[in-house]
Amino acid sequence: MKEPIYVTQPYLPPLEEFTEYLQKIWDDKRLTNNGPMHQKLENELCEYLGVPEIALFNNGTIALLTALQALRITGEVITTPYSFVATAHSLLWNGISPVFVDINPDTLNLDPKKIEAAITPHTSAIMPVHCYGNPCDVKAIQEIADNYNLKVIYDAAHAFGVQDEGGSVLRHGDLSAISFHATKVFNTFEGGAIVCPDAKTKQRINNLKNFGIVDEVTVVAPGINGKMSEVNAAFGLLQLQHIEHVLASRKEIAQLYGEYLSSVSGITVVPHSGQTVSNHAYYPILVGEEYPLTRDELYQKLKDNGIFGRRYFYPLISEFSMYRGMPSAAPENLPVASGVAEKILCLPIYPTLDHLAIEKISDIIANPHSF
Ligand SMILES: *Cc1c(COP(=O)(O)O)cnc(C)c1O
Secondary structure, three states: OOOOEEOOOOOOOOHHHHHHHHHHHHHHOOOOOOOHHHHHHHHHHHHHHOOOEEEEEOOHHHHHHHHHHHOOOOOEEEEOOOOOOHHHHHHHOOOOEEEEOOEOOOOOOEOHHHOHHHOOOOEEEEEOEOHHHOOOOHHHHHHHHHHHOOEEEEEOOOOOOOEEOOEEHHHOOOEEEEEOOOOOOOOOOOOEEEEEOOHHHHHHHHHHOEOOEEEOOEEOOOOOEOOOOHHHHHHHHHHHHHHHHHHHHHHHHHHHHHHHHOOOOOEEEOOOOOOOEOOOOOEEEEEOOOOOOOHHHHHHHHHHOOEEOEOOOOOOHHHOHHHHOOHHHOHHHOHHHHHHHHHEEEEOOOOOOOHHHHHHHHHHHHOHHHO
16 A cells, blocks of 8 residues: 555545634634634534533643642542553642552453552542543442542543433543544544533633633632633534534444454454444454464554554553552553553544555455465
C-alpha cells in the first residue's frame, strides 16, 4: 500500500462548510470567553448527548484537572493503570496520590471487586476510565462510593456518544470528563468538557476554568485558563452535523473487521461491555498464545506493510518512572492489566478507512507468514 495507514485519522468536514462559521466569528469579533459559538455548542451537546449540563474546555486534561478541583478532591484516588497517562497525571498535578487497582479481564476497566481492598482513610475518590468507550461497571462502583463516602469522577475521554440502557454513559458518577482531541471520535482540534448534574456545579466549574473570576472585582478560587475558543466551538458545531455519518462509518468498519477476524485462531476481539450504543472509538484485539506471532511481531509485521497499529495501553501508566515506585504500581498488584498490556493491539479505525485496507489488514493478521 502506498500511503501509510495510521491507527486513526481525524475527521474533517469539507473546508468550505467551515468558512461560514469563521465569517460569523469575524463579524461578531468574539473570540473566546463564553461567546455565541461556545454557548450554542454547550446547548447542542447537552441535547445530542442527553445530559443535563456540560462545560466546555480547551482540552480533556484540563477538564480532568478542573473536575478534581471542583469536587475538592485530595489525598488518594483509586484509578486504573490501563489508560492514557493523562488519567493519572491529572491526579499528580493536583497533588493527589493515584492508587492503582487492577482491571477486570473481560471489560479491561477498573475491577470493582478489587477497589475496597485499596481504600484507606486518605481515599477521597475513584477515577475509573470507560476504556475504548466500553462502560465501566457503574453500578458496583457507585455502591462502593456510597458505602465509603467517595466521589466518582469518570475519565470518559473515549465515551462520546456511548449509551447504556438508561442513556448516555456520561451521566454516571459525580462528574465525567471527555476529550475532543483530534484523535477522538468527536473532535474540535483540541477540546474537552465536563458533564455535570446541575447548574450550581456547572457554575463552580465555569468559575474555575476562568481563573476563578466571578466578576470584575471578585476572584473566588485559584482557577485556571480552561476555556474553549470560539473557533474550536464553531468547529464542534460543524462536527455535530456530521456525527451520525462518523458513527455509522465506524460501526461498518468494526463489523467488517469482526467478520474477517472472528475465525483467526489466537486473535480475540475485545468485546463490548454492556453498552446499547457503541461509538467504535477503537478496534482493540488481543494477540494470544495460539497466534503464530507475538503481539510485538504482529505489530512490526503490520508496520513493515505500512500499517501503524498502536499498543494502547502499553506500557501501563504504573510502569512510567513517576509512578513506578508507588506500592500500588507493583506488577504483582496488577496481574490482569500487566498481562493485557502485553497482548493488546489497536487496529486502524476511522471513517475514511476504505474497505480494501480493512481487507488487507485482516489478511495480514490471518496469514502473517504470507507477508
Ligand atoms: C485523550 C485522553 C485524555 C486526554 O484528553 P486531551 O483532550 O488530549 O487532553 C485523557 N484520558 C484518556 C483516557 C484519553 O484517551
